[in-house]
Amino acid sequence: MTVVGKTTTRFNVLGPLEVWHGDVLVPIPAGRSRLLLAILLLRANQPVSADELVDRLWDGEAPNPDRAKATLQMVVRRLRQSLGPAKVVRTAVGGYVADVPPGALDLHRFRELAAAGKYAEALELWRGEPLRDVRSDVLHQVEVAPLLEEYLVVLERRIDADLDAGRAGDLVAELRSLTGQHPLRERFWGQLMLALYRSDQQAAALAAFRAVRATLVEELGVDPGPMLTDLYHRILRDDVPGGSVVMPSRQALRHVPPEVSLFVGRERELAALDEATLEPGAVVLLHGIGGVGKTALALSWANRRRDRFGDGDLHVNLHGFDAAGRPVEPASAAEALLVSLGVRPEDVPAGLAERTTLLRATMAGRRILLVLDNAADSDQVIPLLPGTPTVTVLVTSRNQLRKLAAHQRVTCAAPRSTTSAGSTRRSTGTTRRSKPSSGGWRSRCTSAIGGWRASSSRTSAACTSGLDSTPSPSSTIPARWRSRRSRTMTTGRRRRTSTSRSACSASTGTRRRRSTVGERARSSRAMATTTTPRGLSASSRRRRGRWAGSPKRSRCCVRGSRP
Known part of the structure; x- marks a missing residue:
């Protein structure tokens, strides 16, 4: 609880939004002030960026984008005034945060009690649908739906504890109500079948299986899973063991590709x-x-945190920014995930809504990491979110996906570039004393570039191109780099163009024919054009070409060359 002076402050989100300062209920004005407080409390002690708050408060349609942040500050000011001495909203870097100490938020107490196995006490904290007095479709779809799933998981565990304690007869009425409210949740049906069987109602238990099978076939076009099927056959044989419904053991799913061998650094992002x-x-x-x-x-x-996800990990490349193809549709991604989870391809429903419903039901209660890689936008990701507290979702994208209600946003910044030779050695893993072999990454990249004398940071980036994909051979280096051999003219001692060689002496000192002024002008213009920095404007490049093409400049360039 928050202690203000000698008075404690409590915040409740598991039901209508409430703020209690001692025994006094603090009135929170309806509208955006209430919505802002709800968003910050759901992510208590975690900074929320101003851009995301603006997007959520106005559902992506701010009235005046140029003054959106100023308008947000006005909403924050009104909220702080309404909270009075119970204010917890603090300005953070780039946004705001609700500083809530342990025990002050009912959602935190619910999770602590559930983790301690005190399921009945945890469920008593719920006063109905979370934040039902806060008007926001996006908030309820993205933030409240996972809370409801978390509630159902704890409820299943509490019923399992009651079945273990021998209170099967007292659970039949509750489980009939739960199966009616959640007809696609097989765990409740299994608990109902077990409670009926242990209450000497074997026929009713078998009828419950037939009912759930008909519902699943009609709604999703699939048969009951192995847990219900196994329990059904055990009831037929009158061979049901004691205890609660036991989920069949599954082999851990390991679908995340292996770690890139050249991956180094990134300690801050990993943490x-x-x-x-x-x-x-x-x-x-x-x-x-x-x-x-x-x-x-x-x-x-x-790959480094696989021990945290006992039931496995899943990976889907959404191809959000592939130049050669279109982004993967959410329906196709859901189908791939269902097949990875063991659903037969012929049992996968046709529509997106049916597939996502089956996906959530299949992943419920399983400790899984879901990696949604290379997402184009929020609409591609949101349908695939399982909304269960046991599944952690990691999304990668070039965009910030403002509509996605992410608990945290981690920025993967570009490493500092440097032109020192040590930077390439650090990036490629070579030491100062060791001479790179001809088959090394830098040698292959340099040969593929065509002898182009790039800066060490550019060559390092080419050599470590595997940081965003698996390492590729030099044949896959972009053609625009390989073509630079024909376009790049270097001024070093070892390489010159044929035109400059015809005008200058070779290393042996043999005198060659003197080139004409026109040849020298063309050679100098080519050199000036190919070595012009990219940042110059078109007019600057034209002036540079005219100046380099003059006879006087040509004589300077050619005569100044030495073997």
Whole structure:
């Protein structure tokens, strides 16, 4: 509880939004002030960016985008005034945060009691649908839906504890109501069948199986899972063991690709991912510019933290920014996930809504990491979110996906570039004393570039191109780099163009024919054009070409060359 002076402050979100300052209920004005407080409390002690708050408060349609942040400050000011001495909203870097100490928020107490196995006490904290007096469709779809799933998981565990304690007869009425409210949740049906069987109602237990099978076939076009099927056959044989409904043992799913072998560094981002995924059912967004290494970072973290996800990990490449193809549709991605989870392809429903419903039911209660890689926008990701506290979702994208209610947003920034030779050695893993072999990454990249004398940071980036994908051979280096051999003219001692060689002496000192003024002008113009920095404007490049093409400049360029 928050202590203000000698008075404690409590915040309740598991039901209507309430703020209690001692024994006094603090009135919160309806509208955006109430919505702002709800958003901050659901992510208590976690900074929320101003851009995301603006997007959520106005559902992506701010009245005046140029003054959106100023309008947000007015909403924050009104909220602080209404909270009075119970104010907990603090300005953070780039946004705001609700500083809530342990025990002051009912959602935190609910999770602590559930983790301690005190399921009945945890469920008593619920006063109805969370935040039902806060008007926001996006909030209820993205934030409240996972809370309801979390509630159902704890409720299932409480019923299992009651079955173990021998209170099967007292559970039949409650379970009939739960199966009516959640007809696609097989765990409740299994608990009902077990409670009926232990209450000497074997025929009713078998009828419950037939009812759930008909519902699943009609709604989703699938048969009951192995847990219900096994329990049905055991009831037929009158061979049901004691205890609660036992889920069949599953082999851990390991679908995340292996870690990239050249991955180095990124300790700060790895630590940020560790912290961001501590909250149950967290949705974490890893965003950054293209080619910066988001995929490699996500795969490296997923492989290093596999022990946290006992039921496995799943990976889907959504191809959001592939130049050769279209982004993967959510329906296709859901189908791929269902097949990965063991659903037969012929049992996968046709529509997106049916597929996502079956996906949530299949993943419920399983400790899984779901990696949604290379997402184009929020609409591609939101239908695939399982909304269960046991599943952690990691999304990578070039965009910030403002509509996605991510618990944390981790920025994958580009590493600092440097032109020192040590930077290439650090990036490629070579030491100062060791001479790179001819078959090394830098040698292959340099040969593929065509002898282009790039800066060490550019060559390092080419050599470590595997940071955003698996390492590729030199044959896959972009053609625009390989073509630079024909376009780039270097001024070093070892290489010259044929035109400059015809005008200058070779290393042996043999005198060659003197080139004409026109040849020298063309050679100088080519040199000036190919070595012109990219940042120059078109007019600057034309002036540079005219100046280099003059006879006087040509004589200077040619005569100044030495073997």
